[in-house]
Amino acid sequence: KRIAVLVSGNGSNLERLIELSVSGFIDGEISLVISSNEKAFALERAKRHSIPSHVVHYGGRSGGDYSDAILQIVEDCRIDLIVLAGFLKILSGNIIERFRNRIINLHPSLIPSFCGKGMYGEKVHRAVIESGVRITGATVHFVDGGTDTGPIILQESVPVFCDDSVESLSGRVAQVEHRLLPKAVSLFCENRLTVMGKRVLITGGFY
Numbered sequence: 001k002r003i004a005v006l007v008s009g010n011g012s013n014l015e016r017l018i019e020l021s022v023s024g025f026i027d028g029e030i031s032l033v034i035s036s037n038e039k040a041f042a043l044e045r046a047k048r049h050s051i052p053s054h055v056v057h058y059g060g061r062s063g064g065d066y067s068d069a070i071l072q073i074v075e076d077c078r079i080d081l082i083v084l085a086g087f088l089k090i091l092s093g094n095i096i097e098r099f100r101n102r103i104i105n106l107h108p109s110l111i112p113s114f115c116g117k118g119m120y121g122e123k124v125h126r127a128v129i130e131s132g133v134r135i136t137g138a139t140v141h142f143v144d145g146g147t148d149t150g151p152i153i154l155q156e157s158v159p160v161f162c163d164d165s166v167e168s169l170s171g172r173v174a175q176v177e178h179r180l181l182p183k184a185v186s187l188f189c190e191n192r193l194t195v196m197g198k199r200v201l202i203t204g205g206f207y
């Protein structure tokens, strides 16, 4: 399978996906990286691994035009799966139809808690700490054109400690993300994910 990873920042999840596709854990190739931000360190990571990359600026376009620009690039590269790893834009319109149940997003909370418009990155962990909940986690889900609303593939919980800071909590969640996202991508590449309405069935083994 040919995989495109969309990024906006550091790219630690991209790094894990590259490592695990090279090692064969993921039966697929990271064929393309697209960033919404030309300063994203994730672009440096792509370069180091000789993975072609593009910057698609959001600047002033409508959401639909922006998504269509990305759709054009991924279709030209014969991409099978799009992975959003710290990608800070919302995809909409044609790409959602063309890539139905073939766009996977990673979110740093247990959806449907602490998600939706404006809830991304550190803001999620700050809201978690301020809310006083004792459990948070990470979610990997298919993208359906809403914000963090598509069928959930995998989730894993992470404890919140009373002396947690945004840094300590985001670091603990990141460790789970770096295992969860590759696992979901690997299941997709092995054709073991079937979407039934809002639910995802994992076939061919235990889960």
Ligand code: GRF
Binding pocket: 007, 008, 009, 010, 011, 012, 013, 014, 042, 085, 086, 087, 106, 107, 108, 120, 121, 174, 177
């Ligand atoms: C992760 O925390 C992820 O949950 C969120 O953005 C961050 C991406 O980190 N969507 P990185 O750019 O992969 O290091």
